[in-house]
Amino acid sequence: MSSDARALVREAAERLRAAGVASPDHDAAELLAHVLGTTRSGLALVTELPAAALTSYDALVARRAAREPLQHLTGVAWFRHVELAVGPGVFVPRPETELLAGWAIDQRPGVVVDLCTGSGAIAKAIADEVPDAEVHAVELDPAAHAWAERNLVGTGVDLRQGDLRTAFDDLLGTVDVVVCNPPYVPLEAWESVAVEARDHDPHLALFSGDDGLDAIRALAVRAAELLRPGGVVGVEHADAQGSSAPAVFAAQGSWEEVRDHRDLNDRPRFVTARRALGAGATGE
Template identity: 70%
Template sequence: MSPRRAALAAQRRAWADLLAAGGVESPEFDVNLLLSHVTGRSLGNLTLLDELTAGQVVQMDELVHRRATRIPLQHLTGRAYFRHVELEVGPGVFVPRPETELLAGWAIEACQGLEAPVVVDLCTGSGAIAKAVAHEVPSARVHAVELDEPAYGWAERNLRSTGVDLRQGDMADAFPELDGTVDVVVCNPPYIPLEAWESVASEARDHDPHLALFSGQDGLDALRVLERRAALLLRPGGVVGAEHADVQGASAPGIFVTAGRWSEVHDHRDLAGRARFLTARLAR
């Protein structure tokens, strides 16, 4: 190994150690993403990197120290990647998580075989699910709604030129003109119980909008609203999918079972085997 490459490797280890000391779960990965951001190289091309300029070292030092205080990585880079799309993110919007890609994938699969599926994304946040559906199902007519004003601003940026019908408002009464015509309703609602405040990772608790995180004492208030609104939006036989906390694998689907107007109520696990999202079909 050349002296320059050895010096850079030592610097990368020092940055990773600083992140680890700050409680960051994936320090080496985060260092690589920050290096990619600073140098403009892809992650794959970082292996060819021999040294940084003095300015890049200063920039990395600043970004690593900020990340060590648990500022979300995506707030530092201004970008998040979700399935096959790129999103602008920052303070004021919930940063999309990789596990939500499974819910988006389900919504995309649910559109297959439909000539011009009508899809409604409730609680769109950054617009991640809506943008992914519009990108992967070009024939779909996608509608999205977000209540929080700062988050809505980010969704506007991300959904511009996608053809998605984006509106600011409450999911409880969104898109009344679509009642009875929608094929797929998808939602990543807030679902953390208020009592779980202390257990939430500081990246989320201190930086994500609380409107996107917490939902009543049991974390299920938004899901109850979703169940009622989806029942009105969907055509008979239409489907709904919603993310929930891993401890809600029985209670979240239970809301739909108890309502008595849904069939095929199922819960789905993520790649780690944790309960992640529910799906249901409106009875014909």
């Protein structure tokens, strides 16, 4: 293995590229920066590579080549302006979800509920950028809830463990914004899921029935119960659900202004809707 930082990163990137890693150059540099306790830009200033660091780096590159998520190897994921601790047992937040969080932040909510909070990413971002907001979050899975507890310490977020279908009875009819990145992968799409997600993210955070819409159907009902009339909901979905996810809200009976939003790659990414004035919260 080379002892020159730039050459080392190039060699590692080739290993990762051959293994099918989607961002080999970025990941190779990020792992070396992690080992050396610096940043990717700081690698340009590295003049010495201790033998122990070379050994650690080689082991991490091998694990990344085996498609272990980068964030599991570094223990950190960045989401908008906040840092999150992540690892086995919790869904690693994706950059696409930052757009959904940004939409919620733009509403300048007084009271906001983050359902299926996972690592606490959306709740923490909202608390960070709308410090006057009253933020509530819930997670069903005990392992993921433990990560959220760690990430939300000191943020003022009211974190609970429970099911999105029944959480926050004490907030019924009072919430300004409900936001959620639910499980939405169809069971039949197992083989198409990236190895990093399929083998390392909790399946509870990925899969949601035969068509991937089971959680979204439940959410359309619960959000209508939680929101005040005129309140809004935002829900992430798969890019193949740009029509079917909005259709869930259009058919549910409590919603108006149902519209879909695209991500930075121009793919359908999340649906928003407004709680109709005077509408009852009913199922399909």
